[in-house]
Amino acid sequence: MGAIADAVQACQKRIEVACAEAGRPSDCVRLLAVSKTFSAAAVREAHAAGLTAFGESYLQEAQDKQDALSDLSLEWHFIGPLQGNKSRPVAERFAWVHALEREKIARRLSEQRPANLPPLNVCVQVNVGNEPEKHGVPLERALDLARLVASLPGLCLRGFMTIPEASPQIARTRFARLRALLEQARAEGLPVDTLSMGMSADLELAILEGATLVRIGSALFGARPLPEK
Numbered sequence: 001m002g003a004i005a006d007a008v009q010a011c012q013k014r015i016e017v018a019c020a021e022a023g024r025p026s027d028c029v030r031l032l033a034v035s036k037t038f039s040a041a042a043v044r045e046a047h048a049a050g051l052t053a054f055g056e057s058y059l060q061e062a063q064d065k066q067d068a069l070s071d072l073s074l075e076w077h078f079i080g081p082l083q084g085n086k087s088r089p090v091a092e093r094f095a096w097v098h099a100l101e102r103e104k105i106a107r108r109l110s111e112q113r114p115a116n117l118p119p120l121n122v123c124v125q126v127n128v129g130n131e132p133e134k135h136g137v138p139l140e141r142a143l144d145l146a147r148l149v150a151s152l153p154g155l156c157l158r159g160f161m162t163i164p165e166a167s168p169q170i171a172r173t174r175f176a177r178l179r180a181l182l183e184q185a186r187a188e189g190l191p192v193d194t195l196s197m198g199m200s201a202d203l204e205l206a207i208l209e210g211a212t213l214v215r216i217g218s219a220l221f222g223a224r225p226l227p228e229k
């Protein structure tokens with residue numbers, strides 16, 4: 001087996017163990033492979049090892065990979081910050097958006113979603129800790145944006161996403177807070193089912209706190225060649 005196939009297995013095992021420790025069924029957490037900065041060949045290898053959902057942060061790079069891999073049936077997730085002038089290709093070429101934080105972009109994505117495709121799945125990104133340099137809406141505004149997404153015909157509200165700071169103790173409280181937000185949204189009748197939280201370093205904590213989708217890059221593909229934006 002190749003290195004990526006080994007890593008896919010190891011990662012699936014980590015998810016399985018974390019689910020068991022959390023007392024949750026092992027099929028309740030989806031693995032999103034974050035392939036940003038990695039090659040189309042690496043994605044092909046991960047697909048051969050059983051993965052179908054891939055996350056990208058940079059639009060041009062993502063489009064090049066999508067074109068190179070158009071023979072495969074892949075589900076593409078846009079997980080990076082999204083600017084207004086880049087919304088059309090995202091609306092046309094992706095199945096999910098994880099980092100929605102602006103009303104105007106929600107409206108645009110909805111208008112630009114092609115009628116022959118199912119609505120674009122959307123998670124609202126929440127800056128749970130109100131960290132100054134981070135993306136996402138503050139907790140107080142998350143439900144308003146979620147309600148708007150739920151009302152737009154081209155979008156399908158799925159839930160919430162967060163990227164907390166590195167410290168495990170703080171990360172865990174942030175994950176728990178995002179889960180409380182999901183429950184609040186549900187209680188008021190919003191059709192949410194997704195908590196997109198947990199990355200290579202903290203997927204176990206996120207699963208303990210209710211993650212339904214973990215976004216994993218380096219644990220699958222190795223250290224990223226380029227510095228993080």
Ligand SMILES: *Cc1c(COP(=O)(O)O)cnc(C)c1O
Pocket residue numbers: 034036057079080163199200201215216217218219
């Ligand atoms: C890069 C990235 C990830 C993956 O991070 P790893 O630590 O490599 O697993 C997850 N989510 C987002 C939004 C990212 O930009």
